Amino acid sequence: MSQSAPKQARGFTGELPPRHFNMARYCLARSAVEHPNKIALVVVSDADAPLEGAERWTYAALDDAVRRIAAGLFAEGFRPGERLMIRMPNTSDYALLFFGAIAAGLVPLPSSSQLTEAEAEFLLKDSRASAVAVASGMAVAPGAARIIDERMVERLKSHAPMSDYADTEADDPAFLVYTSGTSGRPKGVLHAQRSAWGRRPMYRGWYGMSADDIVLHAGAFNWTYTLGVGLTDPWANGATTVLYNGPKDVQVWPKLLGRTRATLFAAVPTLYRQILKYCDLSAYDLSALRHGLTAGEALSPALLDLWRKTTGKYLYEALGMSECSTYISTGPDMEIRPGSPGRPQPGRSVAALPLEGGTEPLPAGETGLLAVHRSDPGLMLGYWQRPEEESEVYRGDWFIGGDLASFDEDGYLRYHGRADDVMNAMGYRVSPAEVEAALSDHPDVAEVAVTEMRVRDDVSVIAAFIVPKDASEPDAASILAHAERKLAAYKRPREVIFVDGLPHTANGKVMRRALSAGNPQR
Known part of the structure; x- marks a missing residue:
C-alpha cells in the first residue's frame, strides 16, 4: 500500500x-x-x-x-x-x-x-x-x-x-x-x-x-x-x-x-x-x-x-x-x-509550499x-x-x-535544488538539480553539475560541467541529444564542458557558484 x-x-x-x-x-x-x-x-x-x-x-x-x-x-x-x-x-x-x-x-x-x-x-x-x-x-x-x-x-x-x-x-x-x-x-x-x-x-x-x-x-x-x-x-x-x-x-x-x-x-x-x-x-x-x-x-x-x-x-x-x-x-x-x-521519515510532517x-x-x-x-x-x-x-x-x-x-502520489520526494541556485533560462525558472538528474544516466557521465554561465554581459546560458567515465570517449553532441530526449527545450544545456573533477565543499557538496565563476577542477 x-x-x-x-x-x-x-x-x-x-x-x-x-x-x-x-x-x-x-x-x-x-x-x-x-x-x-x-x-x-x-x-x-x-x-x-x-x-x-x-x-x-x-x-x-x-x-x-x-x-x-x-x-x-x-x-x-x-x-x-x-x-x-x-x-x-x-x-x-x-x-x-x-x-x-x-x-x-x-x-x-x-x-x-x-x-x-x-x-x-x-x-x-x-x-x-x-x-x-x-x-x-x-x-x-x-x-x-x-x-x-x-x-x-x-x-x-x-x-x-x-x-x-x-x-x-x-x-x-x-x-x-x-x-x-x-x-x-x-x-x-x-x-x-x-x-x-x-x-x-x-x-x-x-x-x-x-x-x-x-x-x-x-x-x-x-x-x-x-x-x-x-x-x-x-x-x-x-x-x-x-x-x-x-x-x-x-x-x-x-x-x-x-x-x-x-x-x-x-x-x-x-x-x-x-x-x-x-x-x-x-x-x-x-x-x-x-x-x-x-x-x-x-x-x-x-x-x-x-x-x-x-x-x-x-x-x-x-x-x-x-x-x-x-x-x-x-x-x-x-x-x-x-x-x-x-x-x-515516520512521524515527520514535511511538505512543499508555494513559492x-x-x-x-x-x-x-x-x-x-x-x-x-x-x-x-x-x-x-x-x-x-x-x-x-x-x-x-x-x-x-x-x-x-x-x-x-x-x-509524488506515494510521498517520494524529487529534489530540484536550492531556491537561490535556480537558473533563469528564456524567462523560465529552471532547477539545476532537475537538469543534472536528466544527464546523470548518460553512459559517458560519471558526475555532472549544471549552472547558469554568462557568455556575454547580457546573455547567460545553461552549462553542464561533466566528469566523463573512465575509458569513455565523451561526445558533447551525444550528451546534448540525450538532453533533448529528456528535457524541455528551455531546460537543456547550451554548453557542455568536460572537466577532471568538480569543486566540492569540505562536506562534499558541489560548489555550483565556483563553476559559474570559471573555477572547475581541471
Whole structure:
C-alpha cells in the first residue's frame, strides 16, 4: 500500500521527548547500566595495524569519562549555557568533550581542525565562546578565549565524576553548529537537547539500526552528519561505532570495512564513487556490511546501480539540513526509487509550499519550497544572534530551508535544488538539480553539475560541467541529444564542458557558484 502524500500532514506525529531530557544521558546512561562492558567506540589510527591495539571504550568507560569531564568543567569555573568551541582532529577526546559539555549543560561548538586562524577567530567571536579546545600545534588568536589544551583535557578526565547528568529540559540548548555555505558569513544553528530524540525517526526510516550494528563513518566531527550518524545514533541504540583518524587514503575504507566487520558504512556519494574507481573491492571481505548510508549530496542513479552491481549491497540515501539533520530518506523496509532520496521519515510532517507565499501544502507533482513543521523535535531552536534571519525562514507553522522539491502520489520526494541556485533560462525558472538528474544516466557521465554561465554581459546560458567515465570517449553532441530526449527545450544545456573533477565543499557538496565563476577542477 502506498504512503499518503505529505500534503495531508499537519504536525509531528511521533512520540515527543520527555520534558526533562539530557542528550548525553540519552546516548550513554542506559547502555552503561545494561551493557557496561560492551564496546561502544573503537578508534583506529592505522588501518594496517592489528585491531587488538586499537583504542577501545566500553559504555561504562564512556559514561564515566563524560561525567568526569562534566565535573571537571564545573571545577574549572565553567557554567551551564557557556559555549565551548572544539577545534580538534577526529579523536576520542573530541567526542568526550562534546558529550561532556552537554552532560554539564554547557553548549559545545564542534568545528574543523582545518580552519584557518581567521576562520576560527570568527567562530569564537560570533559564538562568544568562553573557551576553545585545541590539539597540539593549532593556532588560535591570542586572548580570544580560554585555551583547553591536551594537558587540561587530561586534568578534566581525572576529576571524580558527576553523580548524574545535568537536569536539563528538552528545549534547553545542547550544541551550536555553523552552516558551511559557499559564500557569505557562516551562521550558527543552535540545537536543543531534544535534537537527539528528534533523530529517532531515522532509526527505522533510514538505518534499520539495532544494538548489534557496527557503524563506520567516513566524515569529520564538525559535521552534524558525522556527530549524528557516527556517534549519537549508534550510542543511543547501544551499537558500536568505529572512528578512523589516520592518513586519508581511499583504500582505507574497504580495508576497514573488512577488518572491523562493520555492518553500516556512512559517507558522501563522492567517496563511494572514489572507492569504486580506485579500489579492487574483490580483494576485501565486505560480507558483514548490510548496506551503505549516504547524504550530503545527491546520489546519482548511475552510482546507486554501480555500487549495487559491484558489491551486492544497497545504498540508502537521506536528505537533510543543518537546521533539522536528515528527515527524508530511504531505508531497508521501503522501495528505492532512483533519483529520489526517499520519503518523509515516520512521524515527520514535511511538505512543499508555494513559492510565492501561503501555508497550504502543494498537491503531489507540484514544485515548491521544502518545509518541515515546527513541531518536529529535531528542528533547531534558532539561529545564533540572527533573529532577523530566523523570522525569514518561518511561514506560519512551517520552517522553510530554501530547498525546492516536489512529492509524488506515494510521498517520494524529487529534489530540484536550492531556491537561490535556480537558473533563469528564456524567462523560465529552471532547477539545476532537475537538469543534472536528466544527464546523470548518460553512459559517458560519471558526475555532472549544471549552472547558469554568462557568455556575454547580457546573455547567460545553461552549462553542464561533466566528469566523463573512465575509458569513455565523451561526445558533447551525444550528451546534448540525450538532453533533448529528456528535457524541455528551455531546460537543456547550451554548453557542455568536460572537466577532471568538480569543486566540492569540505562536506562534499558541489560548489555550483565556483563553476559559474570559471573555477572547475581541471
